[in-house]
Amino acid sequence: MKIAIDGMGGDHAPGEIVKGCLEALKQISHEIYIIGDEQKIQNELNKYTYNKEKVAIVHTTEIITSEDQPVKSIRSKNDSSMVVGMNMVKNGEVDVFISAGNTGALMAGALFILGRIPGIDRPALASVYPNPAMKKACLLVDAGANAECKVNNLVEFAIMGSIYCEKVLNIENPRVGLVNIGTEDEKGTKTVKDAYKIMKKTDLNFIGNVEARELQNNICDVIVCDGFVGNVILKLSEGVALTFVQLLKNKISESFLAKAGALIMYKKLKELKTDLDYSEYGGAPILGVKGAIVKIHGNSESNAVKNAILKAIPYVENNVVSIIHDEVVKYHELEQKEDSDE
Amino acid sequence: MKIAIDGMGGDHAPGEIVKGCLEALKQISHEIYIIGDEQKIQNELNKYTYNKEKVAIVHTTEIITSEDQPVKSIRSKNDSSMVVGMNMVKNGEVDVFISAGNTGALMAGALFILGRIPGIDRPALASVYPNPAMKKACLLVDAGANAECKVNNLVEFAIMGSIYCEKVLNIENPRVGLVNIGTEDEKGTKTVKDAYKIMKKTDLNFIGNVEARELQNNICDVIVCDGFVGNVILKLSEGVALTFVQLLKNKISESFLAKAGALIMYKKLKELKTDLDYSEYGGAPILGVKGAIVKIHGNSESNAVKNAILKAIPYVENNVVSIIHDEVVKYHELEQKEDSDE
Numbered sequence: 001m002k003i004a005i006d007g008m009g010g011d012h013a014p015g016e017i018v019k020g021c022l023e024a025l026k027q028i029s030h031e032i033y034i035i036g037d038e039q040k041i042q043n044e045l046n047k048y049t050y051n052k053e054k055v056a057i058v059h060t061t062e063i064i065t066s067e068d069q070p071v072k073s074i075r076s077k078n079d080s081s082m083v084v085g086m087n088m089v090k091n092g093e094v095d096v097f098i099s100a101g102n103t104g105a106l107m108a109g110a111l112f113i114l115g116r117i118p119g120i121d122r123p124a125l126a127s128v129y130p131n132p133a134m135k136k137a138c139l140l141v142d143a144g145a146n147a148e149c150k151v152n153n154l155v156e157f158a159i160m161g162s163i164y165c166e167k168v169l170n171i172e173n174p175r176v177g178l179v180n181i182g183t184e185d186e187k188g189t190k191t192v193k194d195a196y197k198i199m200k201k202t203d204l205n206f207i208g209n210v211e212a213r214e215l216q217n218n219i220c221d222v223i224v225c226d227g228f229v230g231n232v233i234l235k236l237s238e239g240v241a242l243t244f245v246q247l248l249k250n251k252i253s254e255s256f257l258a259k260a261g262a263l264i265m266y267k268k269l270k271e272l273k274t275d276l277d278y279s280e281y282g283g284a285p286i287l288g289v290k291g292a293i294v295k296i297h298g299n300s301e302s303n304a305v306k307n308a309i310l311k312a313i314p315y316v317e318n319n320v321v322s323i324i325h326d327e328v329v330k331y332h333e334l335e336q337k338e339d340s341d342e
Numbered sequence: 343m344k345i346a347i348d349g350m351g352g353d354h355a356p357g358e359i360v361k362g363c364l365e366a367l368k369q370i371s372h373e374i375y376i377i378g379d380e381q382k383i384q385n386e387l388n389k390y391t392y393n394k395e396k397v398a399i400v401h402t403t404e405i406i407t408s409e410d411q412p413v414k415s416i417r418s419k420n421d422s423s424m425v426v427g428m429n430m431v432k433n434g435e436v437d438v439f440i441s442a443g444n445t446g447a448l449m450a451g452a453l454f455i456l457g458r459i460p461g462i463d464r465p466a467l468a469s470v471y472p473n474p475a476m477k478k479a480c481l482l483v484d485a486g487a488n489a490e491c492k493v494n495n496l497v498e499f500a501i502m503g504s505i506y507c508e509k510v511l512n513i514e515n516p517r518v519g520l521v522n523i524g525t526e527d528e529k530g531t532k533t534v535k536d537a538y539k540i541m542k543k544t545d546l547n548f549i550g551n552v553e554a555r556e557l558q559n560n561i562c563d564v565i566v567c568d569g570f571v572g573n574v575i576l577k578l579s580e581g582v583a584l585t586f587v588q589l590l591k592n593k594i595s596e597s598f599l600a601k602a603g604a605l606i607m608y609k610k611l612k613e614l615k616t617d618l619d620y621s622e623y624g625g626a627p628i629l630g631v632k633g634a635i636v637k638i639h640g641n642s643e644s645n646a647v648k649n650a651i652l653k654a655i656p657y658v659e660n661n662v663v664s665i666i667h668d669e670v671v672k673y674h675e676l677e678q679k680e681d682s683d684e
Contacts, residue, residue, distance in 0.1 A: 189490045217585075227523070240578070250475065252607070252610065267597075268593040269593070
């Protein structure tokens with residue numbers, strides 16, 4: 001298979017992107033296309049010894065920045081690394097495109113260039129959500145692409161998330177949970193209550209409502225919520241973890257004895273930081289479009305790039321996109337049957 | 343002033359409730375009415391030496407449990423500590439009622455027994471949200487009473503929260519932030535975008551959208567969101583903090599050296615736990631009803647009870663309920679003026 005990556009997206013491009021590609025190439029034998037300013041990318045490549053047969057640069061002249069307006073930039077910057085990369089997926093020249101660039105633009109591009117899988121109303125961004133104390137991770141859908149969601153959107157997120165979990169994250173019969181403000185089935189907004197009823201009827205391994213307090217306790221494998229709540233979950237988890245680290249630092253710096261203790265604990269405290277590092281789980285796929293597109297964090301360093309590449313392989317090889325297509329067709333058939341039965 | 347407290351609500355009633363009342367009485371000279379089973383409450387009181395002129399028991403025979411259906415229990419259990427307490431507020435026999443009991447029932451009772459302040463569409467639960475690393479706290483409205491919110495609800499939450507912050511938490515000109523998935527004004531759902539526009543026009547100290555990542559960074563004093571998102575924020579913050587504590591414990595238990603280090607840091611690690619203890623900030627008022635009702639956490643111990651009593655005093659003495667009434671009238675006048683100007 002062939003993997004394309006945005007050489008210009010993110011805070012550390014192209015340096016960390018190139019480094020991550022070469023790290024991945026130590027473990028795989030697929031071809032990688034790095035898209036962007038040829039000279040800049042070549043300068044980075046020249047710092048390393050690598051198998052030149054496995055790496056190609058696709059030269060582009062434009063860049064979509066994080067400040068660019070998503071839809072406008074996708075429509076006007078035809079020679080940007082992002083637009084060129086997604087067109088390569090569309091034309092079958094590569095099997096997957098990975099980018100650390102502007103999330104909104106990547107989402108808009110996936111919609112305009114690749115288009116939705118028939119039956120999917122709204123594609124979603126699916127982010128890995130780590131449960132660090134459990135040494136596990138689950139998948140959060142939607143992570144922020146759709147602030148406003150209808151019932152069907154939530155059900156489709158559940159179906160797509162479940163497939164990705166099984167095929168890429170190797171979780172058998174993934175447990176699907178619906179974020180709600182209580183575990184009882186009459187809790188929440190009308191949309192969430194209706195989504196609950198439908199999910200109960202599908203053949204998903206639906207475990208019901210899950211409360212935010214439990215999300216890091218391995219309560220389920222697929223966390224389903226609208227993009228507003230998903231965004232709050234991701235950003236708040238990050239914020240609270242940072243607060244805790246800060247609090248710990250403050251406490252340690254307050255006394256000599258605590259400093260001595262921390263010094264002894266140093267290695268363990270460093271491990272703590274690693275446990276909170278999400279990058280080892282790979283990137284966030286845009287599920288529901290006709291092609292494999294993966295978003296990685298804007299501040300991704302080489303390790304995150306490498307892991308996104310490695311996780312992109314089962315995403316492509318296990319045909320996640322076409323399985324989503326088949327399962328969504330099945331779901332809509334079930335829905336129609338239900339409607340005609342009523 | 344006269345303070346009533348639910349002697350039967352919460353996991354540690356009546357023991358910790360009684361203990362908390364007596365601890366508060368060491369600092370204040372107001373009268374406290376403890377409502378519930380007279381014998382059980384008296385047995386707890388008998389464990390202490392206290393000023394008998396300041397404590398009265400109001401005997402009731404029924405209890406609303408945490409499993410009870412809120413509306414039904416408020417309507418049927420007329421001699422429950424909760425219903426009796428709220429009726430005492432309504433009849434002017436006491437100035438405030440505090441309860442660690444069933445939140446839904448307390449909310450329903452506040453609505454049915456006291457009624458809404460004219461102009462308030464939906465009363466809200468306002469919870470203190472600590473920023474532990476900053477040694478500050480802000481107020482989160484709504485903390486979970488209204489899963490589904492309209493534009494006006496969010497604006498009313500902002501007005502009420504701002505008044506409570508100023509009058510009870512002693513924060514001058516409180517900064518109001520609207521939870522959103524980005525800081526730009528075109529972000530989020532239609533409801534949030536419309537609320538943003540209106541808040542800009544009020545004389546609130548509105549700082550605009552705030553992202554979940556910043557909520558513990560003293561970004562604002564009043565956090566405004568619907569009750570679904572508010573509930574997610576509170577429960578997730580708790581969940582992530584517990585994960586972190588667990589992670590730290592795991593790391594420490596993994597090696598002898600880390601254990602030794604932790605032993606030296608022990609006092610500081612214990613302080614960390616205190617910093618994460620929210621109870622010192624007082625209870626959560628139900629804002630928007632015609633009377634002062636304060637919810638405290640179901641697992642409240644005496645310290646939380648004491649602090650809720652202490653914070654209830656400025657809530658009553660600074661006339662928060664009548665100021666909310668006046669400010670909401672002003673807001674609706676502004677709104678009508680805007681409508682007629684258009």
